[in-house]
Amino acid sequence: GESVGLHLPTLSVQEGDNSIINCAYSNSASDYFIWYKQESGKGPQFIIDIRSNMDKRQGQRVTVLLNKTVKHLSLQIAATQPGDSAVYFCAEIQGAQKLVFGQGTRLTINP
């Protein structure tokens, strides 16, 4: 079936650098996407969302970009900090109410 997937399973960046986490989706009808952060031993934590009528949305140190032409989603984290180390999931709303997660990317911030 249709799914949300991620390009890379792990990513390491130096503290203070910017990071970009990518996600591909296959359902061209998808219209709402969410990025979640999951720290060890915790549940997924909402970071930022974007609807298909937008191509960019900014939060505090985070930006989500949506390219509907190639069905690609990315999460940019600026000036990374040690607390940004976590697994990041993109997720897609399918149907009326079901949130479907991608595989996840583990981000490691090196001091």
Add this chain to the structure above:
Amino acid sequence: EPEVTQTPSHQVTQMGQEVILRCVPISNHLYFYWYRQILGQKVEFLVSFYNNEISEKSEIFDDQFSVERPDGSNFTLKIRSTKLEDSAMYFCASMGQSSYNSPLHFGNGTRLTVT
């Protein structure tokens, strides 16, 4: 800030035993969910619940699983006869309005270990 709470944080049970995982969703939320995450893998949808009935369930959510909202505040997941492969983190989530307008809020999970 309101949050979803889950108990217990860790449950150990023997194969074949019944377990009940408990969740208290955010109080004014209307949609409730259970998700499962096997160690090192992605978070998988199990079931959604709205207006006191199941809205959708995945292939994982077979006859061994059931959900209930017994008293207007708790939301439970029951596994009738646990199997080794049921060992996972189980996350409860809730949402206030339609999924189009708001993200799901997750609890910190119950780690279920079946021995």
